[in-house]
Amino acid sequence: xxxxxxxxxxxxxxxxxxxxxxxxxxFGYDTSVINGAVDALSxxxxxxxxxxxxxxxxxxxGAAVGAWFAGTIANMWGRVPVMLVAAALFxxxxxxxxxxxxVWDLMLWRAVGGLGVGAASVIAPAYIAEVSPARIRGRLGSxxxxxxxxxxxxxxxxxxxxxxxxxxAAETFWFGIETWRWMFIVEAVPAVVYxxxxxxxxxxxxxxxxxxxxxxxxxxxxxxxxxPDVNVKIxxxxxxxxxxxxxxxxxxxxxxxxxxxxxxxGILLSIFQQFVGINVIFYYSTTLWRxxxxxxxSALTTSVITSVTNIVVTIVAILLVDRVGxxxxxxxxxxxxxxxxxxxxxxxSFATTAADGSVSLEAPWSIVALIAANLFVVGFGATWGPxxxxxxxxxxxxxxxxxxxxxxxxxxWVANFAISTTFPWLSSISLTLAYGLYAGFxxxxxxxxxxxxxxxxxxxxxxxxx
Numbered sequence: 086x087x088x089x090x091x092x093x094x095x096x097x098x099x100x101x102x103x104x105x106x107x108x109x110x111x112f113g114y115d116t117s118v119i120n121g122a123v124d125a126l127s128x129x130x131x132x133x134x135x136x137x138x139x140x141x142x143x144x145x146x147g148a149a150v151g152a153w154f155a156g157t158i159a160n161m162w163g164r165v166p167v168m169l170v171a172a173a174l175f176x177x178x179x180x181x182x183x184x185x186x187x188v189w190d191l192m193l194w195r196a197v198g199g200l201g202v203g204a205a206s207v208i209a210p211a212y213i214a215e216v217s218p219a220r221i222r223g224r225l226g227s228x229x230x231x232x233x234x235x236x237x238x239x240x241x242x243x244x245x246x247x248x249x250x251x252x253x254a255a256e257t258f259w260f261g262i263e264t265w266r267w268m269f270i271v272e273a274v275p276a277v278v279y280x281x282x283x284x285x286x287x288x289x290x291x292x293x294x295x296x297x298x299x300x301x302x303x304x305x306x307x308x309x310x311x312x313p314d315v316n317v318k319i320x321x322x323x324x325x326x327x328x329x330x331x332x333x334x335x336x337x338x339x340x341x342x343x344x345x346x347x348x349x350x351g352i353l354l355s356i357f358q359q360f361v362g363i364n365v366i367f368y369y370s371t372t373l374w375r376x377x378x379x380x381x382x383s384a385l386t387t388s389v390i391t392s393v394t395n396i397v398v399t400i401v402a403i404l405l406v407d408r409v410g411x412x413x414x415x416x417x418x419x420x421x422x423x424x425x426x427x428x429x430x431x432x433x434s435f436a437t438t439a440a441d442g443s444v445s446l447e448a449p450w451s452i453v454a455l456i457a458a459n460l461f462v463v464g465f466g467a468t469w470g471p472x473x474x475x476x477x478x479x480x481x482x483x484x485x486x487x488x489x490x491x492x493x494x495x496x497x498w499v500a501n502f503a504i505s506t507t508f509p510w511l512s513s514i515s516l517t518l519a520y521g522l523y524a525g526f527x528x529x530x531x532x533x534x535x536x537x538x539x540x541x542x543x544x545x546x547x548x549x550x551x
């Protein structure tokens with residue numbers, strides 16, 4: 086095969102990987118758009134701390150449900166139809182959340198968006214892994230996390246622009262609608278783009294082989310994956326699927342506490358990715374930076390800067406993951422996150438709490454906390470953020486990939502919900518307690534990766550075993 090032909094094929098597979106990863110963009114946008122709106126909607130609907138935490142995290146419960154069922158649907162209908170369903174859920178949620186009458190229907194529509202987030206979190210890494218050549222699968226799998234952090238950035242930037250233009254998230258804006266509502270409604274635009282691009286994607290060759298459509302599978306492998314010997318690859322996929330004729334959740338059962346060991350590895354990777362507290366930064370950062378003395382606009386701007394940092398280090402991870410390997414990046418990330426979270430815990434031990442419950446942190450500890458928070462984002466964004474999605478897309482055998490990834494992703498969303506819901510309560514007791522707890526989980530993640538996670542760099546999907 087000529088270098089020109091290889092370049093052309095790589096360009097095509099990169100193109101479809103980017104299109105699939107748009108689900109990650111909406112995943113990031115949908116889960117972070119609440120950041121700039123939470124204070125205004127809390128005042129509008131007169132929410133206490135418990136309802137505020139639940140309104141932020143209700144989408145995550147929807148995501149857990151969406152992730153749980155996405156694998157089964159993907160096995161029945163294919164990977165691309167799941168993307169189309171997710172796009173429709175994002176669109177409906179965006180419009181309805183922005184037009185919500187009260188907190189209860191807002192929660193309902195946020196949960197609907199969460200279903201889309203959960204489906205996208207399963208189908209994008211599975212699809213990208215199944216269409217990607219092994220030599221660049223890590224980089225293409227990392228596009229999922231890059232899309233997520235771009236979605237987070239887009240949500241925070243949109244929030245900041247809307248708030249600055251209107252005079253604040255609680256102020257009335259276009260057509261007499263409050264600004265915080267527009268923060269939700271704007272998401273409808275990328276939802277439509279995602280749906281239109283999904284219509285143009287080829288189906289996964291692994292799914293096509295499972296359904297016996299070898300001609301289409303061969304065409305996808307030839308045109309998009311750049312497979313030099315399509316017939317050999319088709320036979321390898323058939324052999325890897327042979328032991329099980331039909332995939333179901335029952336296939337995940339094993340001797341290790343009821344599940345196969347590799348499924349537990351995926352679940353624990355997902356849980357640790359969330360238990361380090363990364364989404365506290367992205368869901369509550371505006372509130373957090375207001376506590377260290379920033380006004381609303383400055384806090385929103387700082388949140389945007391933090392998300393830009395996340396984008397930059399994710400790009401670094403994309404460049405390193407197929408060179409350095411998955412395990413080495415995770416180990417380094419665990420160490421850096423443990424250090425930075427520990428520093429944040431120490432910094433907030435010097436905070437003062439006012440009579441109304443608001444927390445303030447004076448210099449120099451406010452600067453220390455700001456630097457440590459961004460160092461934490463660097464540690465996560467360059468390692469655990471993208472690498473976990475890469476591993477979840479590739480560590481499972483072909484016959485259980487969609488179902489196992491669904492279970493792991495559902496565990497991730499339940500863990501995310503637990504952290505996001507409990508943070509307001511923990512922070513009301515002590516921010517030192519909250520960040521100290523996250524630092525402890527970061528330290529445990531180091532031990533887990535060192536002992537249980539194997540390197541998969543350069544391995545074909547057909548080499549993965551349970």
